[in-house]
Amino acid sequence: MTKKEKVKKIIEIFRKKFGHPKCALDYKTPFELLVSVILSAQCTDVRVNIVTKHMFKIVNTPEEFANMDLSEIEDLIRSTGFFRNKAKNIKLCSQRILEKFNGEVPQSMEDLTSLAGVGRKTANVVRGEIWGLADGITVDTHVKRLTNLIGLVNSDDPLKIEKELMKIVDKKDWIDFPHFLILQGREICIARRPKCSICEIKEYCNYGKNK
Known part of the structure; x- marks a missing residue:
């Protein structure tokens, strides 16, 4: 065979x-899913969903994350592990989405992987889950x-x-x-x-x- x-x-x-x-991650918008997948690195989906259930009530848009102090983001995601690096990536990612993509999560693999903290795995998840697109x-x-x-x-x-x-x-x-x-x-x-x-x-x- x-x-x-x-x-x-x-x-x-x-x-x-x-x-x-x-996808086992809870989200309401493409951006929420993107953030959740970034948080899921070296962390269970269950833990991410617990964190985002609280966090997305406080902050859930690129504008809000871009304007938030890094330390505040770190406090919100601390229990997901590697929180300093994840917080930095989420903030940088949010800023680039605002600056380069008019505040919308881009669809192409090239554009997605240009965002901080987004590799092929994350891009594949977002593209497949949100738009039913598969480059890999x-x-x-x-x-x-x-x-x-x-x-x-x-x-x-x-x-x-x-x-x-x-x-x-x-x-x-x-x-x-x-x-x-x-x-x-x-x-x-x-x-x-x-x-x-x-x-x-x-x-x-x-x-x-x-x-």
Whole structure:
């Protein structure tokens, strides 16, 4: 079975299980999602949602973040970890959105990745979630771990993983595929204690089928 065939089977199984999943981050505007994804680095979505539920009642637009003291932003996001760097990026990102993009979150990959704190992963999430656009495949820690375990890739480099996955995953599935892996990673393929015995894709997984 080729990797393309394997991916197709896996996606069929996950489609039946998860349907059309959405991002687990809570947001009302493209900018709120952008900020939430920046905060999600090295932090759980659950924690980010707790923080933003309070924060977005106080400040939730590029103008408000751009005009806010850095220390105030830091205090609001402290529990997400790496808060100083995240606060700096959110403020710089907000300023650039105001200066270069008329206060609106840009749609293109090039423009999004020109913003402070926004790499391909963040841009892929925002583009896919807000506009249904896919220039690539989001690679987070779950996607990296599961694609290596399954045997679809053999790399720890997110960019290399993304390029390999783009060759074997149909473009129509580029947005949903990482969502499937994230959900499966949280529920079944847990990092320290994978539940291989009850995993629905065990027969297609290099790691699981040997368990």
